[in-house]
Amino acid sequence: MQILMKSNQSALKELELATGEIVSDCYQCGKCTAGCPASMDPSPSVLIHYLKLGLFEKAVNSESIWSCMGCLTCSERCPKNVSPAAIVEGLKRLHLNRMKPRVILHALGQEFLANSTQQAVVSGFRKFV
Amino acid sequence: MSKNLTHVPYYPGCSLKTKALGYERSAMDCAKAIGFEMHEIATWNCCGASFPLTKDNLMGLAAPANILLEAEQHCQEREIDANLITLCSFCYNTLKRTDFAFREEPKKLETLNAFLKRQYQGSIKVVHYLEYLRDVIGFDNLAKMVKRDMSSLRVAPYYGCLLLKPQKEMALDDPEEPVILHDFLEAIGCQVVDFPGQVDCCGSYLIMRDPEKVLELSHNILQEANDYGADALVTACPLCQSNLDQSEGERRGSDHYIGVQGMPIFYFTQLLAVALGLDTEPHQFERHCIDPTSILSACLEDGAKPIEAKK
Numbered sequence: 268m269q270i271l272m273k274s275n276q277s278a279l280k281e282l283e284l285a286t287g288e289i290v291s292d293c294y295q296c297g298k299c300t301a302g303c304p305a306s307m308d309p310s311p312s313v314l315i316h317y318l319k320l321g322l323f324e325k326a327v328n329s330e331s332i333w334s335c336m337g338c339l340t341c342s343e344r345c346p347k348n349v350s351p352a353a354i355v356e357g358l359k360r361l362h363l364n365r366m367k368p369r370v371i372l373h374a375l376g377q378e379f380l381a382n383s384t385q386q387a388v389v390s391g392f393r394k395f396v
Numbered sequence: 397m398s399k400n401l402t403h404v405p406y407y408p409g410c411s412l413k414t415k416a417l418g419y420e421r422s423a424m425d426c427a428k429a430i431g432f433e434m435h436e437i438a439t440w441n442c443c444g445a446s447f448p449l450t451k452d453n454l455m456g457l458a459a460p461a462n463i464l465l466e467a468e469q470h471c472q473e474r475e476i477d478a479n480l481i482t483l484c485s486f487c488y489n490t491l492k493r494t495d496f497a498f499r500e501e502p503k504k505l506e507t508l509n510a511f512l513k514r515q516y517q518g519s520i521k522v523v524h525y526l527e528y529l530r531d532v533i534g535f536d537n538l539a540k541m542v543k544r545d546m547s548s549l550r551v552a553p554y555y556g557c558l559l560l561k562p563q564k565e566m567a568l569d570d571p572e573e574p575v576i577l578h579d580f581l582e583a584i585g586c587q588v589v590d591f592p593g594q595v596d597c598c599g600s601y602l603i604m605r606d607p608e609k610v611l612e613l614s615h616n617i618l619q620e621a622n623d624y625g626a627d628a629l630v631t632a633c634p635l636c637q638s639n640l641d642q643s644e645g646e647r648r649g650s651d652h653y654i655g656v657q658g659m660p661i662f663y664f665t666q667l668l669a670v671a672l673g674l675d676t677e678p679h680q681f682e683r684h685c686i687d688p689t690s691i692l693s694a695c696l697e698d699g700a701k702p703i704e705a706k707k
């Protein structure tokens with residue numbers, strides 16, 4: 268399924284408004300990617316590169332955004348005070364606003380949920396649904 | 397202790413009441429032995445677990461704001477210091493960042509107050525139990541309360557992510573080279589094994605979507621701690637505990653799992669209870685995947701009977 272097309276300009280603006288981040292601040296040093304434990308592909312800095320190039324749809328449809336676990340290593344290390352974690356979360360939210368949930372919680376099964384740590388279940392609701 | 401115990405308001409959160417009950421119980425028992433009593437605030441709700449990273453997400457601040465309000469009311473009614481103690485790293489992170497957001501952007505607080513139809517005055521200081529031990533009790537004083545010989549334990553501190561990051565807001569310790577758990581473990585008499593993976597992510601809530609990835613990340617951490625000579629890991633987060641503990645449980649016997657044999661994952665309060673000479677029976681060691689009791693046997697030689705302190 269394709270996400271409703273928006274002009275890249277306004278989509279980027281929406282993302283920046285939602286996250287409070289300024290994508291053009293990033294100077295592509297790659298420090299965020301170097302420390303990202305999720306081995307995201309495309310990586311956080313490449314996702315930001317897409318956004319800088321105006322390839323919003325490519326960024327928002329990247330499968331890798333769903334591998335981020337919000338560890339904040341990227342944001343902590345960015346020398347330009349950009350938060351790639353916030354940008355990735357913004358992409359996830361814009362995606363979820365228009366599309367189906369990423370995790371169907373009831374499909375996870377009773378046993379899995381019963382054995383899960385509550386804070387993970389709650390975070391799952393927040394980040395994937 | 398004969399003196400009156402200091403009343404410290406406490407916010408448990410959801411994991412502490414279920415999966416991590418052993419963490420809560422050991423923390424409460426230790427508090428009493430040290431000289432303070434954790435009082436659960438009368439009404440509370442889930443904090444939402446993960447702080448919303450997108451700045452416009454005010455809805456995500458409503459739950460933690462309500463907790464701060466309840467805590468403020470709790471303290472005002474009792475006329476006590478407005479500290480709110482937490483145990484779970486996620487709760488600590490969410491509440492502290494919410495408080496920070498309100499201080500930085502009073503407009504957000506105004507909006508939330510209007511939405512919740514209450515007035516949060518911003519008096520609450522969110523503290524982690526570990527922070528309370530360091531800054532209020534003092535690790536040197538804690539060392540004097542130790543009743544069991546812990547020196548046979550080679551333990552590695554494991555911080556994970558949300559206890560420390562973002563540093564600007566959490567302001568607890570250095571996010572890359574933290575020392576608070578190290579200093580704590582040293583104070584209670586353990587041999588401390590630092591290892592680089594102590595600040596690596598265990599996979600966190602990705603367990604809901606990609607458990608394989610969590611297994612891999614958790615396993616890397618365990619393997620590295622093992623390579624550095626640790627016999628156990630010590631954490632402050634229920635999700636780190638369960639990710640590491642379960643991944644070890646699941647991987648045991650598989651090809652991926654070479655080298656690490658039964659490395660238990662402790663909550664720091666469980667070890668503190670041992671050190672303080674407390675009865676550890678209520679602290680739910682039996683709920684761990686990897687049984688932690690065998691490596692404690694040297695410390696617990698006299699059964700639950702505390703031995704005389706060295707100092």
Ligand code: SF4
Nearest residue numbers: 293294296297299345
């Ligand atoms: S660390 Fe910051 S400046 Fe460097 S690539 Fe990542 S976001 Fe851009």
Ligand code: SF4
Nearest residue numbers: 303335336338339341
């Ligand atoms: S917060 Fe997400 S993008 Fe950033 S380092 Fe962690 S997993 Fe990677």
